[in-house]
Amino acid sequence: MMPRWIEYGIAALLGVMIVADGVLVARVRYAANRASANASLKRAGVVDGPAPPLVGYTASGDRLNEPHSRSPAGWAVRYASRRCGYCARDTHWPQLALELERAGCPVTILVPRAGAELPSEGVLPAGAPQVAFVSVEWTKRFRLSVTPTLLLFSARGTLIWYRQGILAPDDLGAALQALEAARGTGERRR
Amino acid sequence: MAAFLLRSSSLSDDLSFWRDVARLLPAASGVRLVGYCDGRACTDASRLRPEVAPFPIIVYGEAVDSQAVINADMLGAFVSADNGAEVGGEIISWRVDGQEPDTIATRLLR
Numbered sequence: 001m002m003p004r005w006i007e008y009g010i011a012a013l014l015g016v017m018i019v020a021d022g023v024l025v026a027r028v029r030y031a032a033n034r035a036s037a038n039a040s041l042k043r044a045g046v047v048d049g050p051a052p053p054l055v056g057y058t059a060s061g062d063r064l065n066e067p068h069s070r071s072p073a074g075w076a077v078r079y080a081s082r083r084c085g086y087c088a089r090d091t092h093w094p095q096l097a098l099e100l101e102r103a104g105c106p107v108t109i110l111v112p113r114a115g116a117e118l119p120s121e122g123v124l125p126a127g128a129p130q131v132a133f134v135s136v137e138w139t140k141r142f143r144l145s146v147t148p149t150l151l152l153f154s155a156r157g158t159l160i161w162y163r164q165g166i167l168a169p170d171d172l173g174a175a176l177q178a179l180e181a182a183r184g185t186g187e188r189r190r
Numbered sequence: 191m192a193a194f195l196l197r198s199s200s201l202s203d204d205l206s207f208w209r210d211v212a213r214l215l216p217a218a219s220g221v222r223l224v225g226y227c228d229g230r231a232c233t234d235a236s237r238l239r240p241e242v243a244p245f246p247i248i249v250y251g252e253a254v255d256s257q258a259v260i261n262a263d264m265l266g267a268f269v270s271a272d273n274g275a276e277v278g279g280e281i282i283s284w285r286v287d288g289q290e291p292d293t294i295a296t297r298l299l300r
Binding site: 139 | 233252
């Protein structure tokens, strides 16, 4: 028969292991939740629903007209900078920019700061407006921390797809599918 | 410089707080206050009544600066930076119990 003190020792050890296991599970869940929250572009605590129209000004003071973000085909915002090496190496962007243009989905370039505008030959689609000053109301909706970031909105202003960082090969299809799906679900121009 | 968010949901209280801070800062201190409007109510108030605040109110900002101010505000704080520097210096709590305009003004004068 096992001495009593050994039984107590084993019981204590099991107890410690169970508690440690519980702590580990809790930490993993917390980390997973946090990673999931960080992965989201929508800012926590901000009212869900369509984003306000993207209104702003270029560095030279030209106003970006509101109708730009009221296209019936949806609209896109590309957060990019001339100082961002990844933006220049985003090899799938030219194709997606072309497809978005074909789909009637206007693209606005949002730069992190005035002076970070892309050189005109690097702007895709060609002639896309570059906004340096954007309404704080719009900015509040999203956590823009990475260039490049691409945001796609439905005609109503619902964020329907986004990609932080350079585009992956599958993203072209995924982005266009999201636009198509938003049209298919009956999202209408306001 | 102190850059802070003016929430539409508590605009009157926010403006009152920062008006008091502004009043407590000597003109020669060189500390600049800048409010960022988070929505239409604030924007309308600043447009219709520019005398509403003794500091500039930003409606359209550079994305990086606006993000810094909004991120700080989510922690109940504002961003303090040297005048002329880009927003993104020290984060100082102000939306918490015990933080009064005079404590913030004193902190900004340090």
